[in-house]
Amino acid sequence: MKVSYLTGLSLLALSTLALANDELILSAKQITTLGIRSETLPTKQAGEVSGLPAQVVVPGGQLFIISTPLPAMVEQTLVGVGDSVKQGQLLAKLQSPALAEAQRGLLQTSTQAQLAKENLSRDEQLWKDGIISESRYRTTRGLQIEAAAALAERKQMLRLSGMSEGAISQLQSGKALSSLLSITSPIDGVILEKNVSAGQRLDAAVPILKVARLNPLALEIQAPLAHTSKLQIGALVTIPKFQASGKLIAVGRNLSGNNQTILLRAEINKGTENLRPGQFVEASVAVSGNQAQWNLPNSALARVAGKTLIFVTSEKGFRPVNVSVMNEGAQTSMISATLKGDEKVVVHGVSSLKAQMMGIGGGE
Structure with missing residues (x-):
């Protein structure tokens, strides 16, 4: 009962302190003894949702699957995976008896079409001269149309x-x-896959190569539903670890069944040389609104009674400030608060200040 009573008084003291914007007054010796160290706030950042899992993909309009048009045997392949190619560049040579058969069919049909054209020209003149009937002329005309088709x-x-x-x-x-x-x-691009080798026999429509243009790239992002209300098409999207960036181009409408997230799609046009299709990365998406944010080490945060605080240095000591944690990482967290941006924040010794504020620690 005594512990509960003291805890209740401590929480009441915290509430009163936060509301009154009171300060914790410590001497220089106390600050040194408790190991309290402060640092100036880092550069203010625009609001963003960071640490979102994402995968790099090739936009659909930039990916081509090259298949065998006819049954054939691979005679020679001239490129390998990772090679850059130009539009119209020869990639492989195939031997196909079916191609020769198709060419022979073209020559036969071409000859028939030429004969049908000559017959039509002759019968048209005979019909005009009244030598043949109109029905014969129409028959000849129909045969010419069929041959041309x-x-x-x-x-x-x-x-x-x-x-x-x-x-x-x-x-x-x-x-x-x-x-x-x-x-x-078919394009200027890079060979992503090669599925055949010399001497291999293939049926028609078998994929042999995959070629893609890798700039720009696309990013498929999984975002919690709670964050999507502040996302707008055109928002800045960054991949900090790989110095890549782009813009948001689509926000999905349906939730995934497993983790209840929304699929976002972004176009990445800067730093694409640092990325690979299929790669998993962490992305950040800028959110609408003018609320400033700062990235602080987790050691600067104090959690008491369901609230998160930081301690800002003042003329007499330290002032607790309520903050909102926008995104929490393993080492640092993105917070928003009512701050000017030039304050100094305690980054070491926060637990000692928390104890002093709650009346647990003693002073000199």
């Missing part, structure tokens, strides 16, 4: 196989058939 289809098949317009034109002009498939890069 078949030719366009064959050309499209070769385009999907990797042949350029120039190569297709040369083929129609009499160039010999070839079974060589040339795989080129």
